[in-house]
Amino acid sequence: MSSAFGRPTDLKSGGKLLFGLAALLLAWRFWVVPQLGITLYVDEAQYWTWAQHLDWGYFSKPPGVAALIWLSTALFGDGLLGVKALAMLCYPLAAAACWAIARRLYDQRIAFWAALTVLTLPMFGWLGLFVSTDALLTLFWVLALWAYLRALDSDAWADWLLLGGVCGLGLLSKYTMAVWLGAAFLHLLAGHRPRLASAKPWLAAGLALLILTPNIYWNFTHDFPTLKHTADITLNKKAAGGLAPLAEFWAAQWISFGPIVGSVFFILLAQARQSWRDDRTRLLLWFALPLWLVVSAQALKGGANANWAAPAFAPAAIAAVAWLVQRKKQRLLLIALAINLLLVGVVYHWPSLLAAADVQNPAKKTPFNRAMGWDELGRQLTPIIAAHPDSVLIADNRTLLAHMLYELRDLKPAAASWNPSGAASDHYKLTTDLRPWLGKDALLITEDPPGADFASRFASVEPLAVLQAPLDAQTTRDMKVYLLRDFKGY
Structure with missing residues (x-):
């Protein structure tokens, strides 16, 4: 590995540094949550009630988030941090998976900075305070990409079945994981068509569906509430759509990356022909762009929340970091990380900043209002x-x-x-x-x-x-x- 973009250091010391930084960021979040004067958000409270009665499905989501809270509270209790603990851990684990992906595609240096960038993305900094289906989905999204790269390299049964298992767990977390499966099929069709003649990828897909089968059966016995709800918010959203909501969604994506990393991502899109010629960039964007296109279509039709495309941030961030490192934009990447940490810090300490500024009626000016x-x-x-x-x-x-x-x-x-x-x-x-x-x-x-x-x-x-x-x-x-x-x- 190379640290500071060129000075050599070994893999072990780089891993220790990355682990230490991840632990510090996680500890910061654990310290911040009790200082915010909040309890659970409504969705978190609802998921907690689900966890009291484990089942293979629930009205609006598959069972992954309920199982996660059940395990988290079994380990750490039903208090505020106990409910959130394992969901908060999902994002550092996703960063570790990004490190493994970037190391396989590039080198240890890019892997280090990609993982650190993913750890500090404002999107994950915000989501990292809460329990949401995005936590497990993001983790399984990047784990699936790592397993897919292993399977492409080795073509071993174990790696293909690992991929199927991860995808199945992703589907049990959120049906959005189906977009990953669609992207993988198109990637095989476009660049690895002979693999589709093998039983291995098909059995991997079959294993993913087999893992989802209990949830499908639960939906069948309950008149498909989760599928109907998902279809309703996806296809029948009645909010006004158009170019303005689309522009708002993409602006939210830019700030959720951080202004520099977000700008690099848009450069990669603007230079699509050049980006597509690089096999590694193409692969990373292949598992990011389909989800953004789906959610952008939703924004155009009836509005979309910024976090709906959250899993796509991870592979896109790896591509953006590789672009910066390969062009020796060391200082720019360090500035990007500093800005992202600053943005995260402002959000984490917003109530304290309002109090310090003696803002009147601060409850109406904080993003944490709904949990107070x-x-x-x-x-x-x-x-x-x-x-x-x-x-x-x-x-x-x-x-x-x-x-x-x-x-x-x-x-x-x-x-x-x-x-x-x-x-x-x-x-x-x-x-x-x-x-x-x-x-x-x-x-x-x-x-x-x-x-x-x-x-x-x-x-x-x-x-x-x-x-x-x-x-x-x-x-x-x-x-x-x-x-x-x-x-x-x-």
């Missing part, structure tokens, strides 16, 4: 739940039910979603049922006064409390609690 105040509402709701042990907790929206089930986890209250229509429009409407509670009392948590639906289906509706959690001096998060007596049925 729920723990305090849970503390205020606890004695009310304890005073009505025979009542079922109900809510008229997914957000309240997910957050309160997590915050009340020590009490383990019976809970159900309010669902007079019977439509399975979220996880709790799919998996809970209020009808067995006929003749029983319920505690309703809601952000709005209960409508006529409640009054006609209970003997009485009695307001109990208005809970308020201060987010700052001017802003509170509010939740109303009602005692509903004698459920008459829907």
Whole structure:
């Protein structure tokens, strides 16, 4: 290996340095999370409730994220960091896989800087604070690329089956992994067509589908909720599309790379003919561009979130680093890393920066707003739940039910979603049922006064409390609690 772009050092010392830097970044994240004044985001809280009842599928996602949280909390407890721990670890592991990919394609020097760049990308810096399906998907995306390179080099059964296993686990994390499989098929078709005459890649694909089979069966027995939900947000998104959302998506991608690495990536795209002539750059872009094209099409049709293309950042970052190192842009790469760390640091310490600047109403100016105040509402709701042990907790929206089930986890209250229509429009409407509670009392948590639906289906509706959690001096998060007596049925 060469350190500092030219001075020789051995692989062992370079690995130790990279491991140390990764450990420091991970420790920084673990330190930052409790300082932010947050609890779980709604999706994290919902995933935690999934992990309490492991299954082969859930309403909106396959089971990977629930299994990850189940293992994380089994190891580290149900606290804030315990829920997040293994998901946070996925990104350093993905960087390690990028190191292995870059070392196989280039050399130890590029591998070192590629891994360090992936570790410091603003996109992964942000996602690294939370539990999301992107954590496992990103890890399996790059592990699959590493396994694919091994299989192409060795053509050994073990490597092809390793690839199939990794792809199957990726599919169990998020169906987006299917884009990777499509890209791999096209890559074989375009550049390695004789391999398609062998049974090995087909059996690898078969193994991936076999691993996904329990989730497919779960969907079949539940009327395909996950597939319908995925298709709905992918194909039927009703938000306004057009060039403006597409431009916003690509601008978000640029800043999520960091301005220098993002600019190099766009240079690679602008110099497409030259980039495509280099076998290594072409391969890396082959496993990045298809996902960006899919998500860009979604942005054009109806808007897209920046993180939807997160797994593609890893191979694209390797290509960008190789471009810089090969052109001896040492100082520019170091500046890129410094800028990315600065961007990540600003986000991590944004609440402290707002406080230092004495910003008024800071709760409305922080990206962490949606995860604030729920723990305090849970503390205020606890004695009310304890005073009505025979009542079922109900809510008229997914957000309240997910957050309160997590915050009340020590009490383990019976809970159900309010669902007079019977439509399975979220996880709790799919998996809970209020009808067995006929003749029983319920505690309703809601952000709005209960409508006529409640009054006609209970003997009485009695307001109990208005809970308020201060987010700052001017802003509170509010939740109303009602005692509903004698459920008459829907």
